[in-house]
Amino acid sequence: MTIVAEHQTGLEEIHLGDLAERTDLVPIFIMGKKYDVPSTLTIQKALEFAGYQLIRGCGCRGGICGACATVYRLPSSPKIHVGLACQTVVQPSMYLTMVPFFPANRAIYSIDEMKPDVQSLLKTYPELAKCMGCNTCTKSCPMNIPVMEYISSALRGDLERTAELSMSCVMCGICTSRCPAELAQYNIAILCRRLTGRHLRPKARHVHEMVARIAAGTYDESLKKLMTADLETLRKLYVEREMEPHTAEEMWEPQDKTFL
Ligand code: SF4
Ligand code: SF4
Ligand code: FES
Numbered sequence: 001m002t003i004v005a006e007h008q009t010g011l012e013e014i015h016l017g018d019l020a021e022r023t024d025l026v027p028i029f030i031m032g033k034k035y036d037v038p039s040t041l042t043i044q045k046a047l048e049f050a051g052y053q054l055i056r057g058c059g060c061r062g063g064i065c066g067a068c069a070t071v072y073r074l075p076s077s078p079k080i081h082v083g084l085a086c087q088t089v090v091q092p093s094m095y096l097t098m099v100p101f102f103p104a105n106r107a108i109y110s111i112d113e114m115k116p117d118v119q120s121l122l123k124t125y126p127e128l129a130k131c132m133g134c135n136t137c138t139k140s141c142p143m144n145i146p147v148m149e150y151i152s153s154a155l156r157g158d159l160e161r162t163a164e165l166s167m168s169c170v171m172c173g174i175c176t177s178r179c180p181a182e183l184a185q186y187n188i189a190i191l192c193r194r195l196t197g198r199h200l201r202p203k204a205r206h207v208h209e210m211v212a213r214i215a216a217g218t219y220d221e222s223l224k225k226l227m228t229a230d231l232e233t234l235r236k237l238y239v240e241r242e243m244e245p246h247t248a249e250e251m252w253e254p255q256d257k258t259f260l
Pocket of ligand 2: 140141144145147168169171172173174175176185
């Protein structure tokens with residue numbers, strides 16, 4: 001198995017020295033080994049507190065990248081829990097391990113040449129037809145996405161519905177690790193989102209307009225100025241730039257329209 005983390009020899013002894021003083025520690029079991037960690041830490045921080053250096057299974061630390069998929073059990077329960085290590089707070093006596101990568105079928109395709117229908121999906125991912133409706137994927141998803149439902153929509157040829165339902169998927173792969181039909185649900189979902197964006201939704205006219213303006217050289221002069229400016233000037237421009245307020249309306253524009 002890929003190394004999830006490297007244990008830093010020596011850190012354990014340093015922590016042990018401090019532990020006697022602390023009253024906020026709870027025991028957890030990381031890959032079967034017991035550690036006492038502060039009760040308010042996320043699993044990710046608890047791993048580091050315990051002396052592990054995360055070299056896989058750690059990306060954004062903010063619940064976005066899906067790199068830190070973790071499975072755990074709690075005492076006296078056969079239930080398998082799942083969570084993102086950077087978002088899930090430790091619980092006393094939890095047994096955990098991270099699943100930083102799970103092999104998944106990822107097809108190569110040309111989105112331009114595909115039709116947005118169920119035949120395209122089945123040709124690209126034939127295993128889609130093997131879904132047996134067990135709902136394990138939905139129960140496994142740390143983002144509370146109705147995974148089985150989006151797979152059913154894909155099978156019905158309702159790609160837009162699959163795209164909508166799967167929008168907050170972080171591609172952690174836990175659903176895939178547990179699927180008895182061996183689907184890579186998140187890769188099927190991303191194909192549906194791509195087909196929806198490419199073929200089913202209206203074209204974003206403003207993007208094409210902006211690309212045309214860039215191609216016509218509208219911004220060449222401004223870019224040249226920035227690229228030849230000295231560090232001090234760049235710093236000043238950056239610090240004094242007009243920023244969009246947090247509460248800005250959708251059509252907000254800066255006062256200075258030089259770069260629009
Ligand atoms: S876990 Fe697999 S077989 Fe079960 S519902 Fe989800 S996709 Fe279908
Ligand atoms: S749908 Fe699957 S890959 Fe996406 S967040 Fe849920 S469990 Fe992770
Ligand atoms: S590190 Fe990115 S979701 Fe946890």
